[in-house]
Amino acid sequence: MKANETTKSQITRSQFLRGGSCLAAGTILGGVTGPGCARCEEPKGPAATRAAENCSQDACKYPAMTMRPYQLLCVVCSLGEDPTGTKNKKTKAILDKVGRHPDMAVTLKCNMVKMFGFQTSGPAEDTAEGADFNKRRDLEILLQLNEPPGVTLSARILFNRLLNKISTVRGICDGSGAISDACKGCPKANSGFYEKAREIQRALVVKSCGERAKSAAYEEARKKGIAVLIPPRSVEELDKGKKESLAAMYRAKSTGIAVRPHTLLCAVCQYGGGTRPPFDSDNLPELVQLVLKDQDTLITLSEDAPWTICGPCAGWSPELKTCGGHVNGSAELTNHLRDLRTVRLLGLTLGSSMKAGKLFRRIFERIPSTVAVCRFESPAHSVWHDSCGDREVNNPTYEKGRKDLMQALG
Numbered sequence: 001m002k003a004n005e006t007t008k009s010q011i012t013r014s015q016f017l018r019g020g021s022c023l024a025a026g027t028i029l030g031g032v033t034g035p036g037c038a039r040c041e042e043p044k045g046p047a048a049t050r051a052a053e054n055c056s057q058d059a060c061k062y063p064a065m066t067m068r069p070y071q072l073l074c075v076v077c078s079l080g081e082d083p084t085g086t087k088n089k090k091t092k093a094i095l096d097k098v099g100r101h102p103d104m105a106v107t108l109k110c111n112m113v114k115m116f117g118f119q120t121s122g123p124a125e126d127t128a129e130g131a132d133f134n135k136r137r138d139l140e141i142l143l144q145l146n147e148p149p150g151v152t153l154s155a156r157i158l159f160n161r162l163l164n165k166i167s168t169v170r171g172i173c174d175g176s177g178a179i180s181d182a183c184k185g186c187p188k189a190n191s192g193f194y195e196k197a198r199e200i201q202r203a204l205v206v207k208s209c210g211e212r213a214k215s216a217a218y219e220e221a222r223k224k225g226i227a228v229l230i231p232p233r234s235v236e237e238l239d240k241g242k243k244e245s246l247a248a249m250y251r252a253k254s255t256g257i258a259v260r261p262h263t264l265l266c267a268v269c270q271y272g273g274g275t276r277p278p279f280d281s282d283n284l285p286e287l288v289q290l291v292l293k294d295q296d297t298l299i300t301l302s303e304d305a306p307w308t309i310c311g312p313c314a315g316w317s318p319e320l321k322t323c324g325g326h327v328n329g330s331a332e333l334t335n336h337l338r339d340l341r342t343v344r345l346l347g348l349t350l351g352s353s354m355k356a357g358k359l360f361r362r363i364f365e366r367i368p369s370t371v372a373v374c375r376f377e378s379p380a381h382s383v384w385h386d387s388c389g390d391r392e393v394n395n396p397t398y399e400k401g402r403k404d405l406m407q408a409l410g
Helices: 013-019 046-054 069-081 089-100 114-119 131-145 155-165 193-202 212-223 235-251 263-272 284-293 331-346 356-366 396-409
Strands: 064-067 105-108 152-154 257-259 298-301 353-355
Touching: 064 069, 069 089, 069 131, 069 155, 069 193, 105 155, 131 155, 152 155, 155 193, 212 235, 235 284, 263 284, 263 356, 263 396, 284 356, 284 396, 298 356, 331 356, 353 356, 356 396
Parallel strands: 064 105, 257 298
Antiparallel strands: 105 152, 298 353
């Protein structure tokens, strides 16, 4: 962290009112800038000095921000009021920060005491509608997000959940049903700003692997001057990523091509479904063809989504160099658990290397079905939910791909 950076900044009510933002009556707790990373926030003194010295670049890619739940809605609402981007400096700083660091940690705090007093925000950021209105609004939002007060998630996950789960702010931010003038609600709640922005942003935010169309839509939005909450990678970047990552994969055939373990099952599914090169969303079809030509190709089981395979994917995070956009931003949970299930069934560990022919034969022998690796009994609103996890029986494309590749590999 640079010496002239502040770790905390208060956004006063008057500042917002002067800026005209829908965040006018509130502030961002803990500052827009936030700390560089959790390690940098250790106690002062020698321990802090050592932490700063030992803090890796990857750790410092996790800036943090604390907000009230209602402020998430305000950020989206501001993009409906002005699709080209809010002119309020503070709100713009938030949008810029999320755009640059979509996987930054965001903590949602509420004004609660007793059981959830450990995370309380206090009433300082309440808007003018009164204490009861503010408490109810925050809790209504958390109810729809299915999250507790004090939750910390990446901005990508939170905004994806917000856009997916909260279709309107009516009944949350307005004063419908209130009989007191003190609970009239936000004057912009019935403007349609939030609903308008939600429709625009949902069409642009990457939610799963292979959404190349979102990158094309993003470029069209940029031409129109539309601000994007979480910008996807550009089409040019995806094309360049395909070319460079594929070249890197071929160069590594003797030293070890980094591959996420469970994606070897994905490769089998793709093969069984008829996917063949050229394929623009990942390099798994090219990997399979390489293995069919040379079974001595060395594969190294990677702990994250490696560039060699995922370089052209719209959901790949260049900042973290791993899977970012897939599964509404929470793919690292499901994918990492699937990786660990895979290596456990194979009797291997992350970081292990093995010749591809032998590795695929072991996969076919020990993982006859996708259920043991891919199945998650999780509700649709869970961060653990994805379409592959819903499947209660073996994926038929895996079954076919397994049969065909067993025969092809001999």
